[in-house]
Amino acid sequence: MLTSCAVAPAEETLLEPAAKLAQHLELPIVDPEMNDTDYLLLLTSERLELHKSGEQSTPLFVDFSRFVFRQGKEPIAKAVGLKGKYKPHVLDCTAGLGQDAFVLASQGCRVTMLERSKLIHALLADGLQRAKKDKRLAEVTGRLELIQANAADYLDTLTRVPDVIYLDPMYPETGKSAAKRKSMRFFRDLVGDDLDAETLLTETLALKVKRVVVKRPVKAPPLGGQKAQGSLLGKTTRFDIYA
Numbered sequence: 001m002l003t004s005c006a007v008a009p010a011e012e013t014l015l016e017p018a019a020k021l022a023q024h025l026e027l028p029i030v031d032p033e034m035n036d037t038d039y040l041l042l043l044t045s046e047r048l049e050l051h052k053s054g055e056q057s058t059p060l061f062v063d064f065s066r067f068v069f070r071q072g073k074e075p076i077a078k079a080v081g082l083k084g085k086y087k088p089h090v091l092d093c094t095a096g097l098g099q100d101a102f103v104l105a106s107q108g109c110r111v112t113m114l115e116r117s118k119l120i121h122a123l124l125a126d127g128l129q130r131a132k133k134d135k136r137l138a139e140v141t142g143r144l145e146l147i148q149a150n151a152a153d154y155l156d157t158l159t160r161v162p163d164v165i166y167l168d169p170m171y172p173e174t175g176k177s178a179a180k181r182k183s184m185r186f187f188r189d190l191v192g193d194d195l196d197a198e199t200l201l202t203e204t205l206a207l208k209v210k211r212v213v214v215k216r217p218v219k220a221p222p223l224g225g226q227k228a229q230g231s232l233l234g235k236t237t238r239f240d241i242y243a
């Protein structure tokens with residue numbers, strides 16, 4: 001971890017689960033009032049929140065209840081090849097906060113999400129657990145599975161290959177593309193760039209699944225210089241398709 005982080009309970013009654021979480025994440029547990037780390041994972045009675053010290057804005061947490069269901073097919077759904085009754089099983093090797101996976105699941109795909117950072121996994125697991133209790137989201141969350149693992153290790157143990165592998169690695173920061181979204185700024189501080197993304201692409205291509213889809217900033221070169229068979233363009237995002 002590049003930056004310091006600690007866990008704190010928002011109230012005394014949450015000390016025990018907060019201590020368990022701190023132990024699992026191998027982070028110190030602190031009094032939220034006395035904390036001097038860069039980031040604080042605050043366990044409240046409602047959810048798990050990531051706060052950046054000295055930043056007054058709302059903390060980062062996963063809340064699928066605010067998800068807006070869209071009628072038409074999302075570009076990401078087109079990119080994974082969803083068509084009519086064909087709803088591929090997608091292995092999302094870079095789950096992050098699960099936004100892309102949730103979009104895919106909302107459009108009917110079964111998605112297995114892998115996240116290697118224990119901290120990001122904890123935030124996503126918390127959001128998913130709350131979403132699973134929300135009847136309105138039950139159908140979608142029923143299609144989502146979350147595993148804490150490094151994708152490279154997980155791929156070595158695969159017994160049944162998925163239809164599609166999806167990759168959305170962190171894009172190395174340049175002056176111009178400095179991350180504007182809070183989640184990406186926080187991720188960059190806490191987990192850094194995904195410098196092994198090129199290797200991961202090579203490994204996934206070797207599995208010969210129906211498709212590998214890589215999300216990139218619209219003007220970025222293809223990952224590892226590996227030319228895709230096709231691309232779907234959005235305003236700021238591009239989906240490179242290796243079929």
Ligand SMILES: C[S@@+](CC[C@H](N)C(=O)[O-])C[C@H]1O[C@@H](n2cnc3c(N)ncnc32)[C@H](O)[C@@H]1O
Pocket residue numbers: 093094095096097098099100101114115116117120149150151152168169170171187191194200
């Ligand atoms: C840009 S974020 C993904 C955002 C995600 N698509 C979303 O919609 O929220 C990249 C995430 O992938 C994770 N990651 C990168 N390489 C990974 C790997 N080899 N195995 C598992 N997780 C990985 C990082 O820890 C980070 O949380």
